[in-house]
Amino acid sequence: MKNIIITGANRGIGLELTKLFAQDCIVYALCRGDFPQDALNDHIKVIKIDITDEAAVAKFAAELDAAQVAIDLLINNAGMAGGDDNLMVKVDVSSATQVFVTNVVAPMSVSLHVTNALKRADKPAMIAISSRMGTHALLNDYNAEWWPYSASKAALGMAVSAFAINEPTVQSISVHPGWVKTRMGGDDAALEPAESARDIKNLYERIDELESGSMYNHDGKVMDW
Numbered sequence: 001m002k003n004i005i006i007t008g009a010n011r012g013i014g015l016e017l018t019k020l021f022a023q024d025c026i027v028y029a030l031c032r033g034d035f036p037q038d039a040l041n042d043h044i045k046v047i048k049i050d051i052t053d054e055a056a057v058a059k060f061a062a063e064l065d066a067a068q069v070a071i072d073l074l075i076n077n078a079g080m081a082g083g084d085d086n087l088m089v090k091v092d093v094s095s096a097t098q099v100f101v102t103n104v105v106a107p108m109s110v111s112l113h114v115t116n117a118l119k120r121a122d123k124p125a126m127i128a129i130s131s132r133m134g135t136h137a138l139l140n141d142y143n144a145e146w147w148p149y150s151a152s153k154a155a156l157g158m159a160v161s162a163f164a165i166n167e168p169t170v171q172s173i174s175v176h177p178g179w180v181k182t183r184m185g186g187d188d189a190a191l192e193p194a195e196s197a198r199d200i201k202n203l204y205e206r207i208d209e210l211e212s213g214s215m216y217n218h219d220g221k222v223m224d225w
């Protein structure tokens with residue numbers, strides 16, 4: 001059975017990914033708060049971690065290494081929009097910094113710390129949940145207003161491309177999950193979290209055919225970024 005790590009596993013897209021992958025994999029469900037009890041099963045290992053806490057991430061990775069666990073897939077899903085997730089961020093350096101730490105530095109910290117565990121798998125992969133808001137190709141007034149989020153996802157795309165070069169045995173992609181009905185996406189969004197999770201799992205199932213370091217839409221089309 002494959003071993004998967006999913007960050008931000010307690011709600012939104014991460015929770016649906018966790019439920020879906022746990023049907024046939026062991027999921028290390030990383031969350032900083034409580035995981036919903038009604039979604040728990042024997043395939044889900046809840047690990048309480050704030051991904052910006054590097055010491056906690058390193059400890060988790062060391063435990064994987066000590067037990068010689070092979071991780072087949074890391075999904076860097078956890079992310080934030082800025083402020084209290086409902087506020088437009090214009091000039092707020094502290095909030096913008098937190099967005100960059102959460103959306104770029106922390107996912108790469110998790111990736112780097114679990115690289116040894118990934119390399120123990122036959123065909124390891126890393127998927128970073130990015131956003132179309134982080135593409136130059138789709139830059140508009142709305143994305144510009146939310147510049148810390150947009151710029152952080154653009155930086156995440158570059159970091160994933162760099163990780164793909166630095167770790168050529170780990171198939172690594174960025175994915176736009178769609179506009180999804182979550183706390184971040186809001187009630188008017190186009191997709192249910194379960195639909196987005198299904199699409200992301202479908203992408204993973206053909207990850208060998210995809211170009212490592214590139215960005216894909218949830219529907220499988222390569223994105224111009």
Ligand SMILES: NC(=O)c1ccc[n+]([C@@H]2O[C@H](COP(=O)([O-])OP(=O)(O)OC[C@H]3O[C@@H](n4cnc5c(N)ncnc54)[C@H](OP(=O)(O)O)[C@@H]3O)[C@@H](O)[C@H]2O)c1
Nearest residue numbers: 008011012013050051077078079131179180182183184185
């Ligand atoms: N929804 C959309 O339309 C949409 C579109 C494009 C991209 N995305 C991306 O999709 C991903 C998932 O977002 P979502 O829509 O599911 O949002 P969400 O419902 O707001 O969930 C965000 C998740 O990230 C976790 N998280 C944030 N900071 C964390 C930290 N420091 N440590 C650990 N966990 C942390 C949250 O945990 P807490 O519960 O503890 O806060 C929560 O589980 C994000 O990367 C987001 O940027 C979403």
